[in-house]
Amino acid sequence: MDPMLATPAPDRAAGRDDLGPAFPRGEGWLYEVKWDGVRVLGDTRGPVPRLLSRNGLEVTTAYPELAGLAGLPGVLLDGEVVALDAGVPSFAALAERMHVRDARRAAQLAAARPVTYLVFDLLAAGDEDLTARPLVERRAALADLPLPEHVELSPAYPDVDELWAVTRAHGLEGVVAKRRDSPYRAGRRSGDWVKAAHRHGRTALVGGWREESTGSGRLGALLLGAPDATGALRFLGRAGSGLTGAVAADLRAALEPLARATSPFDEPVPAVDARGAHWCEPVLVVELAYLTRMPTGRLRQPVVRGRRTDAAADPWERT
Structure with missing residues (x-):
């Protein structure tokens, strides 16, 4: 049921x-x-x-x-x-x-x-x-x-x-x-x-990730997306907050086997977000909290709360 x-x-x-x-x-x-x-x-x-x-x-x-x-x-x-x-x-x-x-x-x-x-x-x-x-x-x-x-x-x-x-x-x-x-x-x-x-929340798909800019090799940010009504993967933004400790280690281990050579997004990812990205198949779902959603559809100040295996990604239209 x-x-x-x-x-x-x-x-x-x-x-x-x-x-x-x-x-x-x-x-x-x-x-x-x-x-x-x-x-x-x-x-x-x-x-x-x-x-x-x-x-x-x-x-x-x-x-x-x-x-x-x-x-x-x-x-x-x-x-x-x-x-x-x-x-x-x-x-x-x-x-x-x-x-x-x-x-x-x-x-x-x-x-x-x-x-x-x-x-x-x-x-x-x-x-x-x-x-x-x-x-x-x-x-x-x-x-x-x-x-x-x-x-x-x-x-x-x-x-x-x-x-x-x-x-x-x-x-x-x-x-x-x-x-x-x-x-x-x-x-x-x-x-x-x-x-x-009391805060906005949603799930999203991970379409890519970036390492920390310090050269540590640790997970620094996720590139996030959601399917629109046609099934196209739309870009929600880049999230680095919340990627610490066990959450970051779990996500890095889950993402590496999903690597692909090209972006999975069906629209251009801004160069400032795509720079240094490792692209992946968009199948991993994460839970997010965020301040608000901008007119462009991107999330303002998204925070990664963890990986989800019990739910699908929310659609693009949902705020």
């Missing part, structure tokens, strides 16, 4: 800039934290628990600390796996975990810094498909489950203004508004769920 997706909230409520985005309001809505992690479906309907990413990849091996889900036979959960850094979810910390497929290495990482699975929906229980039932009924059933260690219920709140302010003050990603009576629309982006983040 593909997960249900949220639609973006309009940027601002007219005349109410202090309240942030124009979230839907009223008694028919509840509000949750938008967690900075990776979407995971937890399926215990088979002989052993399975963890599946947003695009259906098996990620069970990466998170051995969630093996306690076996104590919840016959359920299908939806939630977010997060890695906490000083009590705040850190995508950079999670990036070290999400690509691991070696069981021994995963066990070592889990012992050093276990993840938390924050579940927010229950899609099946026993032989019953719950997706057609209202959200509040699904959450009530979820709240009754004896969740194991490292698995927690993601709380819901009645006041979006307060939650928006608190998430901003504590460095959390954002807020999701959900209609209380909404069914679970698998694989669909629905207006029954509305999201907003």
Whole structure:
């Protein structure tokens, strides 16, 4: 089953800039934290628990600390796996975990810094498909489950203004508004769920990379792109921020086997960005944060947050 997706909230409520985005309001809505992690479906309907990413990849091996889900036979959960850094979810910390497929290495990482699975929906229980039932009924059933260690219920709140302010003050990603009576629309982006983040974020494809100008040979910048409506690869810009430590090492190792002789972009890359570039096949997806998007379509001040294997690149049109 593909997960249900949220639609973006309009940027601002007219005349109410202090309240942030124009979230839907009223008694028919509840509000949750938008967690900075990776979407995971937890399926215990088979002989052993399975963890599946947003695009259906098996990620069970990466998170051995969630093996306690076996104590919840016959359920299908939806939630977010997060890695906490000083009590705040850190995508950079999670990036070290999400690509691991070696069981021994995963066990070592889990012992050093276990993840938390924050579940927010229950899609099946026993032989019953719950997706057609209202959200509040699904959450009530979820709240009754004896969740194991490292698995927690993601709380819901009645006041979006307060939650928006608190998430901003504590460095959390954002807020999701959900209609209380909404069914679970698998694989669909629905207006029954509305999201907003305190910073812009998107995924992009890597079409090339450059080494540091110091001559160290280390990864210095990525050349980023996204497919437009015709499938052509458009240039989003060059990002060097965030390429440190384990993130840079992981990306360099993943990019080198993808080398090609020519640019994969379907438009000219500015000479200032293309100078010294190593081109690569545009298949590796990275997560980005950025300040804004310029009229040319390029991202302003993009920061690389890590590699993604659980999601495709967002299209060119998305800001």
